[in-house]
Structure formats: structure tokens, C-alpha cells
Amino acid sequence: MNKDIEKVLISEEEISSRCRLLASELEMNYKDLEEPLLIVGLLKGSVPFMAELMKRFTIPCEIDFMKVSSYVGTKSVGDVKINKDLDHTCDGKCVLIVEDIIDTGKTIKAVKQMFYNKGAKDVKIVALLDKPEGRQVDIEADYVGFTIPNEFVVGYGLDYDQKYRNLPYVGVLSPSVYTK
Ligand SMILES: Nc1nc2c(ncn2[C@@H]2O[C@H](COP(=O)(O)O)[C@@H](O)[C@H]2O)c(=O)[nH]1
Numbered sequence: 566m567n568k569d570i571e572k573v574l575i576s577e578e579e580i581s582s583r584c585r586l587l588a589s590e591l592e593m594n595y596k597d598l599e600e601p602l603l604i605v606g607l608l609k610g611s612v613p614f615m616a617e618l619m620k621r622f623t624i625p626c627e628i629d630f631m632k633v634s635s636y637v638g639t640k641s642v643g644d645v646k647i648n649k650d651l652d653h654t655c656d657g658k659c660v661l662i663v664e665d666i667i668d669t670g671k672t673i674k675a676v677k678q679m680f681y682n683k684g685a686k687d688v689k690i691v692a693l694l695d696k697p698e699g700r701q702v703d704i705e706a707d708y709v710g711f712t713i714p715n716e717f718v719v720g721y722g723l724d725y726d727q728k729y730r731n732l733p734y735v736g737v738l739s740p741s742v743y744t745k
């Protein structure tokens with residue numbers, strides 16, 4: 566295990582088997598769509614989760630990415646800014662937003678509204694992790710991989726200062742790393 570990780574919260578095997586179930590639930594719910602589902606990953610944290618899900622889809626789909634920022638270090642600063650916008654239009658489309666983690670809910674609430682403002686017909690959210698104790702606004706994901714306690718986690722796409730995204734598991738970062 567990486568020396569900066571205090572404990573492994575969710576193992577690689579647990580993530581893989583949960584993603585298999587989530588993908589089949591999503592497939593079932595989207596099987597009657599008349600046009601391709603637009604799957605949008607929020608960069609950078611959603612990349613491993615999005616790859617794990619989409620490789621199991623057999624439904625017609627298109628993919629795109631958006632980059633928004635709302636965090637500095639381990640703190641949510643509230644304001645959500647777009648750093649990279651979509652390549653696709655989403656007028657009249659069904660959109661599935663893929664997010665790594667929902668904490669205060671401010672990011673995903675703002676992003677969901679952005680998609681409706683862009684003319685999407687339907688917007689659903691799938692999040693690998695949910696920290697309901699951190700919630701400050703009224704928003705829930707439609708699909709959640711794991712509900713976790715209110716701790717700062719890294720790995721499987723999630724970073725601290727751009728590090729640890731490559732870990733194959735989700736772990737709790739030792740506070741000594743960010744109180745240095
Ligand atoms: N590496 C981690 N990133 C986190 C964690 N909790 C939140 N976040 C980042 O913020 C947004 C969502 O935050 P929200 O407060 O607006 O809901 C999420 O996409 C992450 O990028 C965490 O524990 N570890």
C-alpha cells in the first residue's frame with residue numbers, strides 16, 4: 566500500500582464488481598432510448614470510473630468530457646467554473662454525467678443545471694462515491710457506487726494536489742500529508 570494512505574476504504578475488486586452491477590442497471594434503464602446516450606465524464610477524477618462503466622455498455626452512446634473546478638486542496642470553494650467545455654451539443658439529448666464523488670453537492674448541482682441550460686432533454690448523474698454527511702445543497706445522484714463517511718479520499722481517479730489518481734483502490738489520505 567502507498568505510504569501516504571492511512572487505510573484502504575474500497576478495494577480494486579469491490580470497485581470492479583460494483584461497476585459491473587451499475588453498468589447493467591444503467592443498460593437496463595437506457596435500453597429504449599431512440600438516440601445515443603451522451604455520457605459526460607467530469608475531468609479528471611471520473612476517468613477510471615467512466616472507463617470501467619462504458620466498456621460494459623452495449624447501448625448506442627457517445628462520450629464527451631467537461632472540466633470544472635470548485636476545490637482548492639481539500640476545501641470546496643463553492644464557485645463552479647468551466648475549465649473545458651463539451652465538444653458535443655446536447656440539445657434534446659439524454660445525458661448521463663459521470664462524477665467521481667459528491668460531497669457538498671455544489672459541483673454536481675451546478676453542472677446538472679448547466680446541461681439543462683444547454684437544452685438537454687434529460688440529465689442523470691452516476692457517482693462512484695457519495696458523502697451524504699457533507700451535503701450543503703439539495704441534490705442526489707441517480708446512481709451511486711458506494712456511500713462513504715465524511716473523510717477526504719484519494720485513488721481510483723481522485724487526487725490530492727494531482728497525486729494518487731493512479732491508485733487502483735479508494736483510500737483515506739493520511740492527514741499528515743495535507744497538514745505538512
Ligand atoms: N480527492 C477528493 N476530491 C474530493 C473529495 N470530496 C470532494 N472532492 C472533489 O470535489 C468535487 C465535488 O465536490 P462537491 O463538494 O462540490 O460535491 C469532486 O468532483 C471532487 O473533485 C474527496 O474526498 N477527495
Ligand SMILES: [Mg+2]
Pocket residue numbers: 607608609610611664665666
Ligand atoms: Mg470531480
